[in-house]
Amino acid sequence: MIQAFTDRILVLITQVGKVGNLIQASIPSTTPLRLDALFPDPAPEPLPSPPAAIQLTPLFGSAPSEHMQTLHSLYAAQIATLIWLADDEELMGSDRRSVIVGVALRKSKNVSEEELNKEERQVFHGIMDTLRTSLKERST
Numbered sequence: 001m002i003q004a005f006t007d008r009i010l011v012l013i014t015q016v017g018k019v020g021n022l023i024q025a026s027i028p029s030t031t032p033l034r035l036d037a038l039f040p041d042p043a044p045e046p047l048p049s050p051p052a053a054i055q056l057t058p059l060f061g062s063a064p065s066e067h068m069q070t071l072h073s074l075y076a077a078q079i080a081t082l083i084w085l086a087d088d089e090e091l092m093g094s095d096r097r098s099v100i101v102g103v104a105l106r107k108s109k110n111v112s113e114e115e116l117n118k119e120e121r122q123v124f125h126g127i128m129d130t131l132r133t134s135l136k137e138r139s140t
Contacts (some may be wrong), residue, residue, distance in 0.1 A: 002134065004085075004097075011079050012102040013127055020071050020104025022060040025080030027053050029096050033084055047128055048085060050077040059100065068105070071120065076101040078128060086135045 001012040014020060031053045056073050063069035080099035108119050116124070 002131075002138075003073055008098040010100045010102070010132075011083065012065040013075060013079070014102070014104040015106045016104045017122075018104040020061060021058070021063055021069075022100055022102050023072060023076040024057045024059050024098050024100050026055050026057070026074050026098040027051050027080075027084070027096065033081075047078060048081055050081040054080065055132055064107075068107075069118070071105070071124075072103045075103050075124070075127070078124075079131060082128065082131055082135060086138070 001010075003010045008024070012019060031051050033051065056076055067071055075122050076099075079101050083099050084096055107125070108117060108123075
């Protein structure tokens with residue numbers, strides 16, 4: 001779900017029907033963003049890198065482990081980057097608003113505290129592809 005408000009944008013990503021851990025992503029308005037990386041045609045391009053100046057602030061809830069907290073932060077940073085790069089005047093308006101991301105994911109099997117496992121990577125890329133498609137549909 002993507003919902004634009006006057007001062008921020010809310011994006012909810014859930015596999016369990018709950019809002020989950022809320023994280024706010026923001027960047028200074030002077031931080032440049034690459035506009036050519038969002039919707040390549042026709043071959044898929046890797047996801048754009050989140051800007052180095054991104055600030056992630058936990059607002060509500062907490063992840064059950066350090067690994068999940070890192071994963072939630074990765075989701076928030078990547079989702080915010082895709083939102084900021086979206087060419088959608090209705091969604092973004094004329095300014096770069098903060099993005100609040102709610103993340104509620106099922107626990108993965110075979111979790112390694114040091115890196116993402118295959119299932120986590122597949123879910124991450126599936127969600128990012130769905131978000132890109134949704135943003136592309138909104139802008140047309």
